[in-house]
Amino acid sequence: MANAPVDYPNEFAGFAVHDTKEWSKPKYTTYKPMEMTPYSVDIEIECCGLCGSDILTAQGSWGGIQTPQVVGHEIVGKVVKIGSAVTLHKLGDRVGLGAQASCCLDCKRCKENNEQYCAHSVTTYDCEYPDGYVSQGGYASHVRAHEHLIFPIPDEIKSEEAASLCCAGLTVYSPLVRYIPKNLPNGQVPRVAILGLGGLGHLAVQISKALGAETFVFSRTDAKKEQSFKLGASSFIATETEGWEKDLFDSFDVILNCAIGLSGLNIDAFLSILKVEGRFVSVGLPNVEEKYNVSPFTFFSNGASLCSSALGSRKEALDLFELCVKHNIRPWIEEIPISEAGCEEGLTRAWAGDVRYRFVFTEFHKAFGTGSA
Amino acid sequence: MANAPVDYPNEFAGFAVHDTKEWSKPKYTTYKPMEMTPYSVDIEIECCGLCGSDILTAQGSWGGIQTPQVVGHEIVGKVVKIGSAVTLHKLGDRVGLGAQASCCLDCKRCKENNEQYCAHSVTTYDCEYPDGYVSQGGYASHVRAHEHLIFPIPDEIKSEEAASLCCAGLTVYSPLVRYIPKNLPNGQVPRVAILGLGGLGHLAVQISKALGAETFVFSRTDAKKEQSFKLGASSFIATETEGWEKDLFDSFDVILNCAIGLSGLNIDAFLSILKVEGRFVSVGLPNVEEKYNVSPFTFFSNGASLCSSALGSRKEALDLFELCVKHNIRPWIEEIPISEAGCEEGLTRAWAGDVRYRFVFTEFHKAFGTGSA
CATH class of the missing domain: 3.90.180.10 (Medium-chain alcohol dehydrogenases, catalytic domain)
Incomplete structure (x- = not known):
């Protein structure tokens, strides 16, 4: 009708x-x-x-x-x-x-x-x-x-593709462009972990790569592995595998948490794989009742930060569209x-x-x- | 004997x-x-x-x-x-x-x-x-x-004065020197909040001031007000006063939490007074059982970070002693x-x-x- x-x-x-x-x-x-x-x-x-x-x-x-x-x-x-x-x-x-x-x-x-x-x-x-x-x-x-x-x-x-960039794209672009370190010593390439491959995460992988970072995808199972590589990820970690964090000590400058819920999130394991002063940034907004339950102790091994990021500025939106055109991000x-x-x-x-x-x-x-x- | x-x-x-x-x-x-x-x-x-x-x-x-x-x-x-x-x-x-x-x-x-x-x-x-x-x-x-x-x-x-600088002094110096922003736009002076005036806090006030920040002391009661000003604080806030955070929206680049325990700490109020991307840094180590209980929501109003900092490097220790000599910090x-x-x-x-x-x-x-x- x-x-x-x-x-x-x-x-x-x-x-x-x-x-x-x-x-x-x-x-x-x-x-x-x-x-x-x-x-x-x-x-x-x-x-x-x-x-x-x-x-x-x-x-x-x-x-x-x-x-x-x-x-x-x-x-x-x-x-x-x-x-x-x-x-x-x-x-x-x-x-x-x-x-x-x-x-x-x-x-x-x-x-x-x-x-x-x-x-x-x-x-x-x-x-x-x-x-x-x-x-x-x-x-x-x-x-x-x-x-x-x-x-x-x-x-x-195209309009249909531009739509998701206005919120999902901007929301992941803003923390990535702010927090991926520029000019690391000795030509080191910055490394970013994208946690959760969904509406936000699949854009974050493309944007992180375009911003010059080596980009890992973390997902519960192997189901999205192939798609992660297609999106530009250089590595894929299934977190249902016990002890996945062991080999990743001191690896990441930024972890972008694109998952909506916090349930089942082993935050201590994720903090442990950050470099000194690295950031765990949440962009997925959970139910108001959900909480991080973290001890100040958790951060003492690397001086890492826990933070959230909301949306982005107009300037960042315009920069994002330019980046998407240049790197064919959709x-x-x-x-x-x-x-x-x-x-x-x-x-x-x-x-x-x-x-x-x-x-x-x-x-x-x-x-x-x-x-x- | x-x-x-x-x-x-x-x-x-x-x-x-x-x-x-x-x-x-x-x-x-x-x-x-x-x-x-x-x-x-x-x-x-x-x-x-x-x-x-x-x-x-x-x-x-x-x-x-x-x-x-x-x-x-x-x-x-x-x-x-x-x-x-x-x-x-x-x-x-x-x-x-x-x-x-x-x-x-x-x-x-x-x-x-x-x-x-x-x-x-x-x-x-x-x-x-x-x-x-x-x-x-x-x-x-x-x-x-x-x-x-x-x-x-x-x-x-003097040896008796140098002793406390080796741990308490270095522990507050490292996050302050790392996180007090340099080159703020329009000649803005960075602003730091020192939370808790004790062994760590009384050194943090002196060091923060020497590093060029306008320094506020937050303490439960007015008892340490006069001493805070003697140490170099420019303002003093007694947090037992209801609504103390209201006039301080968007004020601080760094909050250095020098208090040992978290009990009674209104973390939401403290996060609300940070500037965009400001940092709440804990240096006091509580009992392992104590937790921050924070919602990712809490950070969405300003993209603030929660982090901890441990000790400092040798380079920072040497720089700290130099700063203490130059600014007569004891x-x-x-x-x-x-x-x-x-x-x-x-x-x-x-x-x-x-x-x-x-x-x-x-x-x-x-x-x-x-x-x-």
Whole structure:
């Protein structure tokens, strides 16, 4: 059943979660957009990736959800309206939007290319603006966001592939580019471990390699070994093998933890394979209840650090797209035409880990009666 | 009662813990030194500081202790014997030894000034050498250690003051010199928080200031406020005051946790006051049972890191002594003549926190009949 064309700009339409118990069954819903600001840009959405955050938000795992809620923050589409002060985009541009929709641009963090950590940041969905409006995401006909968080997409990258770069790609690029050491002594090549080969991990392998690091993939079983090498890994470690860490003492500058959950994660073993002052960086966000349970003792053998990284800056997004063009980095995606049934299929299969490696919802113009603007 | 002169070099004498239940009552004991190696240096001890580690080791808090055990690793004295390959020291030199007595000098860590993280490191006491000999520390007539871990003491620094620099000073200097950012944009002055004003903390304040950072002291109550300012702090925060963290958002590059225990530590509040990519570094080693219980979520607001730092390198020790001479940095010490009663007084009072800010045991020549060499 096709839906009636959305009555844009009076309303947006999207597939919204109405109840966390029914998290995998978003329903077609129309809603009022937030007020335009001088810096607002409207994107008529062409496609949107499915991020693990969409599932955890829909399930209420991060502490509730404001329903109805349209998730989705790997958005690509066309600029169809701009506020009076917008200078970064013009009507008709093909652009992307990731997980952050607004920031103050006035604080030290914003001014130092750390706007993802701005205290006034508004995420792309399920986050309140100062006026009380709750942001709505990209399983939708349109999205409205601040021009600064919207990125031009290079012609070389297809929309369906650009989508996952806006969140998954940027989220792994930022810590890798910040923490892979430059200028190691004696021409040493930096070494990176990617932990968990999924939507984030499979991009991290390609990006880490492009940034010049020798890249290892760590996965529970051997199942993803061959694909890891295809993505550019130089080694593969199955952690179900007892004692895997023994031969890897003092090996890694960065371990990027792309796994969503912490359960079963032998953090002591992973810390032991870091070089002095190496970093264990988490980018996968688990349920709020999950904790690292670590003793300060654990770190004393190498002065290693435990940290997390969130998203990336606009500058990093632009650098990432350039890197992807130059090194032919693309997400491996499965496309699903968007609809209630399509959302359910994507969410259910992604939650079961049944995706290689990222779902992207497509055919938005058909679903929402858009595309003629 | 004076003890008979020690029969050096056939034996060393020291005050040894014989039972963790009697941790505060070391007894006068003689014991065989380890075998000389070509790189061994014997120090005839003049004085030795009391470190929190001495107490936790004596109590068996770090998982047992090999008795009889002489603790103490803030040692200053005179070189009285050297191995055939020693080049760094000569007979009669005044030298110091901290918490590390040996390392391989052959691994990457040793070669890159990270020998404190050498996998073959032997600590100054309660640690087995490859031949099975258990190292014995500095509440003793003599100590034998590798020349590399023994440091020349500048003439400007008295032995009793140099002692605490060898462990407490070096332990805080290493993370401060590594992690205080250089060349912040727009002439910003780096900002450091010292958490806990004790043996480690009171040196950290002086060192942090000498390294050019604006230095805040965090302590539970106001009791140490005045002394903090005397040591060079620019601000003082009493954490018993509800909401102390509110005005400090995004303020610190480094938080150095010098407190021994984690109990009562509001780690979320401390992480919230770090700048983007700031570091919370622990140098105080708690009981092995204590854990940080942190969610990856906690770090997402600023990409901050949690880490520990152990000791420092030889290079850092030499740099520290130079810094102390240049900036007139000295520990604030209370001296106790060494004896069974003196050890008990020092250990008991230090465990109760009744010291401003470091005990140093003195009059070793009298206790052991040494000093004529």
